[in-house]
Amino acid sequence: MKEEILEKLKTLAESxxxxxxxxxxxxxxKNTPGGIGNTAGWGICHSFTEDGRCxxxxxxxxxxxxxxxxxxxxxxxxxxxxxxxxxVEELVELTIEFYRRNYIEGLFLSSGVIHNxxxxxxxxxxxxxxxxxxxxxNGYIHMKSIPGASEEIVRQAGxxxxxxxxxxxxxTEQNLKMLAPEKSLESIFKPMHYIQQGxxxxxxxxxxxxxxxxxxxAGQSTQMIIGATDETDKQIxxxxxxxxxxxxxxxxxxxxxxxxxxxxxxxxxxRQPPLVRxxxxxxxxxxxxxxxxxxxxIVDDKHPNLDLEIDPKLSWALRHPEHFPVDINRxxxxxxxxxxxxxxxxxxxxxxxxxxxRINASVLKRIGVVMKKAQYFITCNELPVFTIHESSxxxxxxxxxxxxxxxxxxxxxxxxxxxETTENNP
Amino acid sequence: xxIFRYDKTFDGLLTTVFDAYNRKTFPDLLLGPDEPExxxxxECYTVITQDDKAKRVWQALERKTMLxxxxxxxxxxxxxxxxxxxxIFRYIRKTFDTKHSIEMNFADEDVxxxxxxxxxxxxxxxxxxxxxxxxxxxxxxxxxxxxPALNALSLxxxxxxxxxxxxxxxxxxxxxxxxYYYDLKKVVEMTLDMSQNFVEGKLNExxxxxxxxxxxxxxxxxxxxxxxxERINPKxxxxxxxxxxxxxxxxxx
Numbered sequence: 001m002k003e004e005i006l007e008k009l010k011t012l013a014e015s016x017x018x019x020x021x022x023x024x025x026x027x028x029x030k031n032t033p034g035g036i037g038n039t040a041g042w043g044i045c046h047s048f049t050e051d052g053r054c055x056x057x058x059x060x061x062x063x064x065x066x067x068x069x070x071x072x073x074x075x076x077x078x079x080x081x082x083x084x085x086x087x088v089e090e091l092v093e094l095t096i097e098f099y100r101r102n103y104i105e106g107l108f109l110s111s112g113v114i115h116n117x118x119x120x121x122x123x124x125x126x127x128x129x130x131x132x133x134x135x136x137x138n139g140y141i142h143m144k145s146i147p148g149a150s151e152e153i154v155r156q157a158g159x160x161x162x163x164x165x166x167x168x169x170x171x172t173e174q175n176l177k178m179l180a181p182e183k184s185l186e187s188i189f190k191p192m193h194y195i196q197q198g199x200x201x202x203x204x205x206x207x208x209x210x211x212x213x214x215x216x217x218a219g220q221s222t223q224m225i226i227g228a229t230d231e232t233d234k235q236i237x238x239x240x241x242x243x244x245x246x247x248x249x250x251x252x253x254x255x256x257x258x259x260x261x262x263x264x265x266x267x268x269x270x271r272q273p274p275l276v277r278x279x280x281x282x283x284x285x286x287x288x289x290x291x292x293x294x295x296x297x298i299v300d301d302k303h304p305n306l307d308l309e310i311d312p313k314l315s316w317a318l319r320h321p322e323h324f325p326v327d328i329n330r331x332x333x334x335x336x337x338x339x340x341x342x343x344x345x346x347x348x349x350x351x352x353x354x355x356x357x358r359i360n361a362s363v364l365k366r367i368g369v370v371m372k373k374a375q376y377f378i379t380c381n382e383l384p385v386f387t388i389h390e391s392s393x394x395x396x397x398x399x400x401x402x403x404x405x406x407x408x409x410x411x412x413x414x415x416x417x418x419x420e421t422t423e424n425n426p
Numbered sequence: 427x428x429i430f431r432y433d434k435t436f437d438g439l440l441t442t443v444f445d446a447y448n449r450k451t452f453p454d455l456l457l458g459p460d461e462p463e464x465x466x467x468x469e470c471y472t473v474i475t476q477d478d479k480a481k482r483v484w485q486a487l488e489r490k491t492m493l494x495x496x497x498x499x500x501x502x503x504x505x506x507x508x509x510x511x512x513x514i515f516r517y518i519r520k521t522f523d524t525k526h527s528i529e530m531n532f533a534d535e536d537v538x539x540x541x542x543x544x545x546x547x548x549x550x551x552x553x554x555x556x557x558x559x560x561x562x563x564x565x566x567x568x569x570x571x572x573x574p575a576l577n578a579l580s581l582x583x584x585x586x587x588x589x590x591x592x593x594x595x596x597x598x599x600x601x602x603x604x605x606y607y608y609d610l611k612k613v614v615e616m617t618l619d620m621s622q623n624f625v626e627g628k629l630n631e632x633x634x635x636x637x638x639x640x641x642x643x644x645x646x647x648x649x650x651x652x653x654x655x656e657r658i659n660p661k662x663x664x665x666x667x668x669x670x671x672x673x674x675x676x677x678x679x
Contacts, residue, residue, distance in 0.1 A: 003640070006647050013651035031591050038589050045666070046556055047677055049653040052662030059652070097641050100568065100593055101560040103676070258656045273656050349532050356531035363533045 009094070011084040015064035015075050016110050018260070019167075019223065020253040024056045024105040024140040026218035027162045035136030037099055037106075039162065044105050057108035057142060058098055062086055062124055066112030070180035071267055072169065072228050074260040075112050088126050095131060099139050106140025106162075107131070117146040121153045128160040142218075145195065148187040154194040155215075158202075163218040163250070166191045171239040175229040179266060192246070195220045199248040221251040226281060227274040228257035228267055233306045234299040237284055241295035244288065254281040280306040287312055290344055291337050309401050314340040317377060318393040325387045328380040329358050341374030373400060427454045427466055432473040434458040436503050439511055440480035442473045443518050452519065456511050483518070490521055495529050498544040504577045505547050513539055550578040555585055557667075558597060559676045561628070561642070562635040567594045569629055571674050573601040580606075583613055628674070642676050649677035 025043035045054035061075075063085035069077045086094075091109075098104045109127060113120050124143060131137040143161040145154055157164055166188050170176040173185045195216060202215035222243060224236060240252040256278035259270055284306060287293035291313070298312050299305070307315045317324065317340050326335050328350060336347045349367045353359055358381050365371050376388050376396050388396060430446070430453035432438040439456075446452050449471070455464070463470060487496055499517070502510055516536050520528050532538045553574070560568035568590070572579065579599050583606055586597065590608070598605030598618060607616045631639070672678040 006644055009644055010647050010651045013648050017652050017654060031588055034592060036590075036592055040585070044552075044556055047649060047675070048663055048666040049649065050660065050663050051654050051657035052659040052666055053652075053654075053657075054666070055649065055652060058648070094644070097637075098645060100590065101562070101641065101645070101676075102558045102570070102590075103645050256657075258654060275657065352530040353532040356526070356528070357533060359533060366535070366538060367532050 005090060005094070008084040008086060008090075009060070011082045012061045012064055012086065013059070015081075015112075016059045016061045016108075018074060018255065018258065019059060019108070019110060019144075020255045021142065021165060021221050021223065021251065022054050022056045022059065022108065023142075023163070023218075023221070023251060026250055027140070029138040029140075029162075031138055032136055035138050036096065037137055037139035039106070039138060039140045046102065046104055056105045057140065058095055058104045058106070059108040060086070060091070060094075060110070062091065062109060062111040062120075062127065063114060064112050065114055067115070068113055068180065068182045070169075070183065071261060071264045072179055072225055072257065076261065079261065088123070088130060091127050092130050092135065095139075096135055096137065099137070104139075106142070108142040110144040111146070113146055117148040118150050118153050121146050121149045121157065125153065125157050125160065128157070132160045140218075145191040147183050147191065149191050151194045154191050155198055158195065158198045158216040159213055161216055163220060164191075164195045164216045165221045165223070166195075167223040168239070168243075169223065169225050170229055171224055171231055171236055172229070175231065179229065192220065192222070196246055196248045216248070219248040219250040221253065222249070223253040223255055226254050226256050226278050227270060232299075232304040233277075233281065233284070234301075234304040236281065237288075237295050237299050240285060241288060252285060254278050254285070276308050277306070280308060280312060284312045287316075292334050293338075310397065311340075313338070314373060314400070318388075318397055321388045321393060324377045325379045325385070325389070326377060328364065328378050329354055339374055339377045341370035341372065341377075427464065427468055429453060429455050429457055429463060429467055429470045430473055431457050431459060431461075431470065433475050434511075435475060436500070437477060437480040438473060438475040439503070439514060440483040441475045443483045443515060444476075444479040445471070445473050446515075446519075447522070453515070456515060487518065487521065490527070491529060498540060501544040501547040501581070502540055504581070505543055506577050507543070510543060513543065547576050547578055547581075550574050550576040551581040553668075553671065554578055554582045557671045557675060558582075558586070559674055560590075560595060561676075562638045563629060563633050564635050566635065567596060570595065570597045571600050571628065572597060573599065573673065575670065577602060587613055646677050646679075 023043050024039070025041065027039055028041045029039040031038040043056055045056050047055040049055060063083075064075045064081070065083050065085065066073075066075045066077055074081065095107045099106070107128070109124055111120050111124055128141050128143055131141065141161045142163040142165065143157050145157065145164050145166045147166060154164070168185075168188055170179060176183060176185060198215045199219060202212070205212045206214070224239065226236070236254070243249045243252050256273040256275050257270065258273045259267065261267065262269065284298045287298055288295060293316070297316060306312055310318075317338070323335070323338065326339055328336065333347060333351055336342060336350055337344065342350070346367055346369045350359060350364075353363070353367070360380055360382055361371065364374070364380065375385070376391065379385055379387070428451055430442050432442045442453070442456065451469070451471075457463070499514055502514055513536060517540050520534070520536060528534060528537055532541065554572060558570045558572060560570045563569050579597065582597070586595065587608055592610070594609055596605055596607045596616070604615060604617050606613050
């Protein structure tokens with residue numbers, strides 16, 4: 001392998017880094033005799049970049065030449081950036097050698113579209129096929145499915161990849177047409193549907209024959225760009241919710257828009273990527289996936305956007321004081337899970353601990369409940385408490401959003417004595 | 427104050443439990459063989475580790491606890507933190523003295539502390555799995571120096587033998603001066619003379635395989651390119667990738 005590979009690698013990594021997904025979870029592959037690697041059921045992050053994001057997979061493009069001209073994408077045809085293409089062998093060797101050094105958990109292969117979607121995907125499939133068959137590689141593989149690809153090629157990809165994904169990017173047809181005229185929602189949903197069909201048929205088949213080859217065992221994921229277009233959080237979250245209703249959809253990612261093509265006036269001029277909004281969307285996403293929240297409880301016509309100041313769960317609790325206070329010692333799991341300041345872990349600890357005896361506030365604190373928030377929403381068999389009913393949602397909101405004043409900064413009430421310096425004293 | 431001395435092995439600790447029940451006196455403090463006694467000592471009893479006693483305590487634990495709890499005890503032992511043996515002792519005693527299982531009673535401070543300590547060790551195990559970086563030596567052995575804060579290396583060996591089954595490797599704890607060598611068939615524990623071939627625990631460049639330097643540079647280049655400058659967040663970076671691991675991380679050099 002020659003030194004020029006380094007330049008290619010840098011170029012193609014730069015082009016791939018805006019894809020958010022880096023999960024390596026959801027599937028288990030055992031090592032085979034004479035083979036390389038295995039995949040643990042949970043994901044493993046092998047490093048973290050300076051922006052704090054996990055590096056689990058070698059996230060790379062096969063090529064960043066692209067025939068499409070999507071306004072939000074760094075690799076659009078009209079952009080003047082350095083272009084490069086990996087050969088199949090180069091990428092295969094790179095993956096294997098990185099894997100052997102424990103740098104990565106596997107490969108995340110994406111690509112710009114060259115000639116047509118099927119041609120592009122065929123080349124990508126060659127890479128992952130070679131990894132699986134020639135090198136007997138059992139690490140994780142996530143492959144992007146190109147919008148507009150045919151069912152046949154998607155079916156082939158699923159035989160070698162653990163996860164397939166197609167990015168929605170823009171959740172409404174109208175905005176998608178504006179920013180990515182060559183794409184349509186249909187061209188995105190079709191491959192998604194092929195993947196889903198493949199996964200469902202495969203589950204059925206493996207029920208009959210345990211030895212049947214697996215098809216994308218870690219399912220599929222997708223991604224939406226936040227803040228490039230005028231969609232509300234309601235539109236975004238309702239799209240996610242309908243995605244999660246599909247049997248094979250494991251994750252929806254949200255990517256705060258980073259102005260990569262600031263010259264394009266179809267896009268908003270942002271000084272900073274909308275990181276807080278992105279974070280709130282992930283919190284809402286977690287509420288849907290792990291906290292039994294329905295999407296219309298989080299956002300509705302009256303509140304189409306998430307509150308940036310407080311998290312969506314607290315926001316829901318303040319809108320619904322009638323659900324509180326919850327008795328920690330009696331309430332069922334789902335109600336306990338809805339208390340702000342209590343997460344899945346502490347809720348489970350509460351459920352098992354209270355079988356051995358009553359729980360009081362100091363125990364709650366010790367097992368990790370954020371009492372600062374939770375205190376207004378619970379009773380736990382103790383002295384009278386000051387809950388949301390004794391105060392008001394507005395009061396709690398104010399208390400919890402007050403800016404923290406650091407030590408030594410709170411000197412407004414401090415008396416300062418100004419001694420005049422007299423210079424003529426000896 | 428009653429003091430028990432033992433040899434600071436896990437079997438020794440189990441023997442301590444056995445002797446305590448046998449003598450019907452329970453230690454307020456556990457000490458190793460050479461640790462100084464505190465000022466006011468009523469009694470100091472020295473435990474002699476016996477395998478059969480340790481085995482009987484363990485069998486009793488097997489009857490009274492779940493597998494996950496016994497693994498927790500082992501994990502807590504590997505933490506090697508001050509007071510962890512006292513905690514394990516109290517936990518075992520509570521297990522034997524209570525009719526009902528205490529395993530799920532996290533209102534009890536010792537039960538919660540035991541869980542948290544075991545989790546801490548498990549986190550260290552996980553971090554090892556994440557941050558081990560192999561360097562390929564000229565003789566085709568992949569070498570990785572580590573220096574975990576807690577003694578969790580032994581817990582990762584199953585993972586690494588499963589994953590890197592077709593390459594020879596050494597993972598070496600430079601802090602505790604022992605490591606594991608996998609020779610394509612089995613794993614053996616080993617110690618190395620670190621002084622000659624390793625500069626600060628890193629492989630000497632003359633000992634590296636031919637293309638090792640290239641792949642290290644490729645990885646560094648890749649790592650740098652992955653950062654999105656608009657999102658730089660040093661606090662989150664250090665939280666996820668604590669500075670104490672940087673020493674052996676190829677990409678942070």
